[in-house]
Amino acid sequence: MTNQNVRLPQGTVKKTFKGYEEIHVPVPKKKVDPSEPGLMPTSALPAWARAGFGTSQSLNRIQTKCYPSAFEHDGNMLICAPTGSGKTNVAMLTMLREIGKHRDPNTGDINLDNFKIIYIAPLKALVQEQVGNFGKRLEPYGIQVSELTGDRQLTKQQIAETNVIVTTPEKWDVITRKATDTSYTNLVRLICIDEIHLLHDDRGPVLESIVSRTIRKQEQTGDPVRIVGLSATLPNYRDVAAFLRVDPAQDLHYFDGSFRPCPLRQEFIGVTDKKAIKQLKTMNDVCYNKVLEQVGQNKQQMLIFTHSRKETAKTAKYIRDKALEMETIGQILRVDAASREILREESEQVGNADLKDVLPYGFGIHHAGMSRADRTAVEDLFADGAIQVLVCTATLAWGVNLPAHTVIIKGTQIYSPEKGSWVELSPQDVLQMLGRAGRPQYDTYGEGIIITAQSELQYYLSLMNQQLPIESQFVSRLADNLNAEIVLGNVRSRDEGVDWLGYTYLFVRMIRSPGLYQVGADYDDDETLEQKRVDLIHSAAMVLEKANLVKYDKKTGRLQGTDLGRIASHYYITHNSMLTYNMHIQPSVTPIELFRVFALSEEFKYIPVRQDEKLELAKLLQRVPIPVKETIDEPHCKINVLLQAYVSRLKLEGLALMADLVYVTQSAGRILRAMFEIALKKGWASVAKDALDLCKMAEKRMWPTMTPLRQFPECSGEIIKKAERIDVPWQSYFDLDPPRMGELLGMQRQGRQVCGMVAKFPRLEI
Known part of the structure; x- marks a missing residue:
């Protein structure tokens, strides 16, 4: 989705070269508001609340402006501000506000049994980072902070002892889908949602589901739950605020790019070559030129983000080899002998062969496939200034805080196993990587360079200049989310479904931009779009009924959940997958056929078989123990083989194949559990036993013949x-x-x- 008429700031310059063109966007000017009060010192906080800010002397501009609504009121909030501008500290203020309500002013004791705070972050790496951050800062209050993700479950006892739970959207959605967990979900008083601009992403419906469920429940029960949204800068922030039920006059805070701690000078490079091999060479040459300009002439450190582990070493070696060939390596390497000696010594210590090769020349590589020791060595050398150019994958942007003056994103295509193809980088990845440009303590500005194909230039220009509106993706998951509400008992009829839709971001956007959401002229007289919502709920209910997930009485509009609907909701299974399992899981099904049924799941429908994988898949097919009926050309065969290869702990070669394996096995646990529960509900003992064995094989990565x-x-x-x-x-x-x-x-x-x-x-x- 691109904004064709993107308006660029004054002073933007366009340059054309052989094979590519450059667009330079200047640093935004800091806006000075004479009426703006000075920074608020942390000493102005109540004495008990200061411990949460450690040794900080004052709040920054954004935190100072948000302080009254964050710490002195209880209204829902939306804070839109650039990456790295200190939004998390605003969330911290809202947490302290909540903690203060349960604190005895005379004794200072905090009643920890009366409240829970939920902090939702989109990635496991971010969840872990925030657990460390909040854990340290809330320790003085005796508050336990815990992670709750697919990798890390908490026992009932641990949940009881935890006051701040940091989790992913999907995990919190699953928990609130189960009526059994109300013992602690009813104690939740504050939900902070980080990166709420992900509403635009494929995972956006999960956020809509969580927020609409929370607000609707709050209105029905009267339990106060405060929702705080943190987001990157976006144009239609008023829509997101309306969705979160934020008071725009008091609790909506919008800060543009000039509030970035280190303002960003942007450069967009569009490669005009059409052939892939030429594109890659041009991208490598552009990287070399930029390294020479930034590191050689300006003596600045640089991060280059690539999108596969192999590409990190290839890029570093290409730039190193070209610098040797052009005799410019002396400009890139630090001149002092001590730095060179450190690099030489360290290169003998590290284990990774590619790193050993490039380290003596002042280059580093960093990706999740390297050992922890090698990654730490690279991080330390870069922080100390010994490494000048660090080529890395996106994991560095999300996990480790290592800023550099200049950041290059080399190419914008990444492999998506869900789509089974190469797709453009998501906006939040781009913002996160460029968030690493500029070191607030040394630089007056940072430089962000995006190298992409000419055809994608418009998209990134509008993204980076806050002109891409956030849209709702809710319709794509409407049936599954409706099923979850029916199972919970929140929606018992078509009318209640219509009411529930009124709490979604989809509803806000349908009213603002009817044309985008197929709201035709026949709905013109319907200001609250009631009929449109009736049509949407009716269609979704018909789909669910066909899959046997609900019983739908079209006359009265009554909606009633079924056992299969409950299984689908609790295990996060789509209605199409449930339809498939229903059809194929019969009393006579064998363990071999259960593997086939798993491979037919809708979750894997986009995973293709690529020409260059066939040889490796054929070898794997001969090594896995369970026979596969389909031929190697069929995607179902590939998924079946990947699951078996995972259980057998076989090594794989190709990047895309590895990504597919991770994607298949991440979903395996819940899909196999759902298949087991279906067999159990139908009363088929031998099928249930086989399905349970299959669950255990996938979980423990063991065949029954193994010890x-x-x-x-x-x-x-x-x-x-x-x-x-x-x-x-x-x-x-x-x-x-x-x-x-x-x-x-x-x-x-x-x-x-x-x-x-x-x-x-x-x-x-x-």
């Missing part, structure tokens, strides 16, 4: 090999003492260790 000892990381490969070679049933292991165990395995010394591990297994008698 259960594989579940212990400390168990040596030698013991596992011996245990799998001898033909002794697992039950017999429980009856052996250490000497006999050692004898059985032919490893006398390890008998005691193996007995210790066996003793940890439960013995179930039924």
Whole structure:
């Protein structure tokens, strides 16, 4: 979605070169408002609240302006401000406001049993970062901060002891979909949603679902829940504020690019070459020129973001080799002998071969595939100024705070396993990477350079100049989200469904831009779009009924959930996948066929089989234990093979294939659990047993023929090999003492260790 008529700031310059063109956007001027009060010192906070701000002497401009509505009122808030401008501290003020309500002013004691605070961040890396940040700052109040994501579950006991839960949108949606967890969801008094501009993203419907459920419930029960939205700068912030029920006069705060701690000078480079190989060469040459200009002439450090792990090393080597060839390497390397010596010594210590190769020349690489030690070494060397150019993947932008004067985004296409193709970078990724440009303590401005194809130039120009409105993606997930509300008992009829739609961002946008959302002339007299909402709910209910997820009485409009609907809602399964499972899971289905049914899930419908993967897939097909009926050309075969390769712990080569494997296995747990529950509900014991076995195989990455000892990381490969070679049933292991165990395995010394591990297994008698 591009704004063709993007208005660029005054002073924008366009330059044309062979193979590409450049557009330079100047640094925005800081706006000075004479009536603006000075920065608020932290000493002006109540004495008990100062501990949350550590050694900070004052709030910044944004925090000072937001202070009255954040700390002195309880209204819902929306704060739109550039990345890195301190929005998190505004969230911190709202948290302290909530904590203060449960604090006894005489004793200073805080009643921790009366409230919970939820902080929602879009990525696990951000969740972990915020757990560390809030955990440290709220420690003086005795407040426990915990992470709740797909990787990290919390027990009921841990949840009871936690006051601030940092989680992802999907995880919080799943939790609030279950009526069983109300014991603590009813205690939630504040929800902070970071990056709420993700409403525009494929994951936007999840945020709409959470907010509409929260506000509707609050209006029905009267329990006060404050919602605080944090977002990047966007043009239609008033729409987002209306969706969050924010008072625009008091609690809506909008700050443009001039409020960035280090204003950004932007450069957009559109590559005009059409052939992929030429495009890549031009991009590499542009990177080399920019390194020479920024690092060589201006003596500034630089981050270059690429979109695959292999590309980090390829880019670093290309620039290094060209600098050697053109005899310009001396301009890039630091001249002092001490720096060169440090780089030489460090290059001998690191394990990664590519890093070893480029480090002596002042280049570094950084990606998630490197060892923790290598990544830390690179981070430290860059922070100390020894590495001049760091080529990395986006993980560095989200996880580690390493700013540089100049940031280049080299190419804007990334592989998306959900779509099964290469797609443009999401706006939040671009903003996050460019958020690393400029070091507030040293620079007056930072430089952000985006290198993309000529055809995408308009899109990034409008994105970076806050002219891309945020739209709703809710219609794409309407049926599944309606099902969740029906299962919860929040929507029991078509009319209640219409009411619920009135709480969504979709509703706000349909009223503002009817043309974009197929609201035709026949709805002109309908100011609240009631008939349009009736039509949407009716269509969604028909779809759900066809999949057996709800019972829908078209005459009375009554909506009633089913067991299958509950399974779909609790395991986050789409209605189309449920339709597939319903059709294929029969009483006679075999374990081999269950693998096939898994591969038919709608979640994987866009995963293609690429020409360059066929050879590797054919090899994998011969190595996996369960036969696959389809041929290698069919996507279902690929998904089946990937799941089995994951269980078998086989190594994969290609980048896209690895991304597909991660995507398939991330969804495997919940899909297989749902298949197990379907079989259980239908009363098919043997199918349920097979499905449960399949769940355990995927979770533990083990086949039934493997020894259960594989579940212990400390168990040596030698013991596992011996245990799998001898033909002794697992039950017999429980009856052996250490000497006999050692004898059985032919490893006398390890008998005691193996007995210790066996003793940890439960013995179930039924």
